[in-house]
Amino acid sequence: MHELSIAMSIVELAEEEAERRGVQIDAVHLKLGALSGVVKDALLSCYEMACENTPLQGSRLVVEEVPVVIFCPSCRAQRPLSSVQLFCCPECGTPCSEIVQGKELEVVALEIQECAPNPV
Amino acid sequence: MRPEPRLIEVRKNVLKQNDVVARSLRDRFRAAGVFVVSLVSSPGSGKTAFLEKTLTLLRPNFRVAALVGDLATENDALRLARSQAPVKQITTGTLCHLEAAMVQSALEGWDLNQLDFLFIENVGNLVCPSSYDLGEDLRLVLISVTEGEDKPLKYPTIFNSADVAVVTKVDLAAAVEFSWDTAYNNIQAVRPGMPVLKLSAKTGEGMENYLGLLTTRLAELRQAAAV
Numbered sequence: 001m002h003e004l005s006i007a008m009s010i011v012e013l014a015e016e017e018a019e020r021r022g023v024q025i026d027a028v029h030l031k032l033g034a035l036s037g038v039v040k041d042a043l044l045s046c047y048e049m050a051c052e053n054t055p056l057q058g059s060r061l062v063v064e065e066v067p068v069v070i071f072c073p074s075c076r077a078q079r080p081l082s083s084v085q086l087f088c089c090p091e092c093g094t095p096c097s098e099i100v101q102g103k104e105l106e107v108v109a110l111e112i113q114e115c116a117p118n119p120v
Numbered sequence: 121m122r123p124e125p126r127l128i129e130v131r132k133n134v135l136k137q138n139d140v141v142a143r144s145l146r147d148r149f150r151a152a153g154v155f156v157v158s159l160v161s162s163p164g165s166g167k168t169a170f171l172e173k174t175l176t177l178l179r180p181n182f183r184v185a186a187l188v189g190d191l192a193t194e195n196d197a198l199r200l201a202r203s204q205a206p207v208k209q210i211t212t213g214t215l216c217h218l219e220a221a222m223v224q225s226a227l228e229g230w231d232l233n234q235l236d237f238l239f240i241e242n243v244g245n246l247v248c249p250s251s252y253d254l255g256e257d258l259r260l261v262l263i264s265v266t267e268g269e270d271k272p273l274k275y276p277t278i279f280n281s282a283d284v285a286v287v288t289k290v291d292l293a294a295a296v297e298f299s300w301d302t303a304y305n306n307i308q309a310v311r312p313g314m315p316v317l318k319l320s321a322k323t324g325e326g327m328e329n330y331l332g333l334l335t336t337r338l339a340e341l342r343q344a345a346a347v
Contacts, residue, residue: 002216002248009134017130026125030134037250037277084276086309095312099280105134105251109127 006038006105007046011056013107018055027060027111033104034068034084062111068102138252141220145227145255152232153345155338156240158254160278161262162271163244166288166321168196170262171241173321175203177331182236182338187226189218189243196241206230217248220255236338246271250281258337264289265298269306276310284315286330291320 014028032040040063047061068081072089078100082090089096133139149156159167171186178184185206188196197209210218210226223240232238240256242249261282263271266289272279279285285307293300300318307316317333319326 002251005215006134006251009137013132013134013136017132021128023128029127035277035280037247037281084310085273087276087312088309095308097312097314107130107132107134109129112126112128 003038003042004046004050007043007050007061010047010061010107011050011054014056014059014110015054017110018112021112023110023112025056025059025110025112027062028056028107029062029064029109029111031066031104031106031108032063033066033102035099035102036105038105040065060111064108066102066104069100070096071098071100072096073098135251135253138220141224142253142255145220145224146257148232149238149255149257150341150345152235153342154232154235154238155258155334155341156238156254156256157258157260157334158240158242158256159260159262160242160246160249160282161244161264161288162246162267165244165262165264165267167241167244167262168199169321170286170288170319171239172200172203173324173327174239174331174334175200175205177327178237178334179203179205182335183234184237184239185230185235186239186241187223188241189222191216191243212243216243216245217252218242218254219252223254237334246275246278250278257341258334259283260286262286262288263303265293265303266296269299269303272303272306272310279307279311279314282311282314284317284333285311287316287318289320289322290318290325291323 014025018025044061051057051059068084069078070081072079072094074092074094079089087096161167175184186200187208187210189210189212190196191212194209197207200207208226210222240254259282261278304316307314317330319330
């Protein structure tokens with residue numbers, strides 16, 4: 001169970017960005033690969049804890065789950081994996097070990113509150 | 121006027137800090153010419169016995185040392201010290217995995233130039249260590265015959281973070297009706313092409329093959345450095 005330390009890293013990273021840009025963060029958007037080693041539900045509950053007493057308190061974590069995509073050397077094409085228990089091309093059955101996507105653990109965007117310029 | 125929500129693009133790897141430290145460790149290892157092997161497995165799969173045997177067998181011909189991660193006790197370090205190789209314990213407290221920064225601080229004061237092999241034994245856990253690069257050259261994932269053949273299917277992520285799978289305690293295979301073919305096929309299902317070694321630290325079966333792999337890799341590393 002390392003989701004708490006991951007959540008704390010996310011909060012820390014977002015806090016730095018918020019400070020640097022002088023904005024208030026409403027939500028953090030995260031890409032989470034199926035092979036990242038991190039469990040979404042555990043991460044979501046840890047996120048709330050990690051936000052306590054930080055400028056991110058009350059913010060949301062929006063998780064986009066990223067499926068595993070492999071490169072099939074026979075089809076010479078990228079294919080989505082149907083199961084992480086079977087690294088085979090879903091089209092032709094060739095064993096595939098080249099992972100193109102699915103290891104992501106990446107903050108991709110921040111939802112911020114921005115005050116529109118005051119009307120004159 | 122009401123504030124408007126806006127989305128700004130960031131794109132930052134959450135584990136960037138760990139990756140940066142791991143990269144600097146890898147640079148240090150390269151400069152010192154030391155080959156670094158890390159071990160991951162579930163608790164009780166025989167990492168410490170395997171490492172003790174490895175250190176004992178390598179020590180007459182190579183300069184070896186080990187870092188060993190454990191939640192609370194120093195028992196593993198005491199066991200490994202019997203090999204007479206330098207061993208340092210990293211007690212992680214409640215943390216379920218090693219991070220690159222922990223390896224970095226454990227190595228403070230060590231002269232890496234005096235080593236041929238450095239082994240890093242991770243905390244017994246098949247989940248969390250998969251996310252953390254430790255700067256190692258080779259990551260071994262161990263499964264013992266007593267754990268059953270389906271471990272790879274249950275933990276595909278760790279198998280995809282490792283380089284070589286090692287099936288341990290093969291001296292007990294018959295007693296627990298372990299099927300080598302099933303285990304091998306399961307490993308290949310989650311990681312096609314993964315090399316698999318089978319051995320017993322107790323009887324020594326398969327150790328020669330494994331040590332051969334290590335010494336070959338060390339020679340390759342030194343050769344690459346010399347070019």
